[in-house]
Amino acid sequence: MARALLPEDLWSLIEAHLPSHHRSPKGGRPRIDDRAAMTGILFVLKTGIPWENLPRELGCGSGMTCWRRLHEWMRAGVWQRVHEAILRRLREHDQIMWDRACVDAASVPAPAGGEHTGRNPTDRGKLGSKHHLLVDERGLPLVAQISGAQVHDSRFLIPLVESIPAVKGLAGRARKRPGKLHADRAYASRAHRAWLRSRGIAARSARYGKESRERLGRWRWVVERTLGWLHRFRRLRIRYERRADIHQAFLSLACSLICWRYVERFC
The missing domain is CATH 3.30.420 (Nucleotidyltransferase; domain 5)
Structure with a gap:
């Protein structure tokens, strides 16, 4: 199910725009893998379920972990860069009218x-x-x-x-x-x-x-x-x-996914 939600080529494009993360020298619980967190975010976007009801089979940790990662990447401008990168690929194939x-x-x-x-x-x-x-x-x-x-x-x-x-x-x-x-x-x-x-x-x-x-x-x-x-x-x-930036993050991500369908079809 995780691979179907986030195919390899789409993940490669998203991963290239994620901020680097350095492990804390104090130790603590290992950080959830970025791809697993992204899978959880996509699952919530597509199904609309509450964060706390994310299925364990996805391997994305808790819903709050995915929420924090969504917010962290929104503040870093990831969703805007991903959208622009997909538009650039479409432009390379002259697919923006x-x-x-x-x-x-x-x-x-x-x-x-x-x-x-x-x-x-x-x-x-x-x-x-x-x-x-x-x-x-x-x-x-x-x-x-x-x-x-x-x-x-x-x-x-x-x-x-x-x-x-x-x-x-x-x-x-x-x-x-x-x-x-x-x-x-x-x-x-x-x-x-x-x-x-x-x-x-x-x-x-x-x-x-x-x-x-x-x-x-x-x-x-x-x-x-x-x-x-x-x-x-x-x-x-x-x-x-209730937070506008979280809803805007979902909206921007949905636009990127729609653009990605054009990439799969025409590029």
């Missing part, structure tokens, strides 16, 4: 509350969080961020575009800006359209009374599909973490 990008958001319940949660106006005021996502033309996740469910989608358009990593891999300069950005009417303000134009990005959002959302929907469906893929990871379907 920069002509168009799409942006959207989806809310998830957060019954435990915590950082970056808020009253969801579309769910009878229950506590929730929102996943903001920007993808390329085929739905490859480039950037994902979280906020409270009460935050309007449009407030994250600029942060998402500015957070697109500069991806190397082909001759010439690294690429980080799409040619066009598709969005629904929530992002259709004049200020956002002007901001995108100033950065050489053509805005393709449905303006009230001018464009039909059905016409633009033929490009936007890919981001909705990728949000559906993200929420197949049960730990993301309902937010259990």
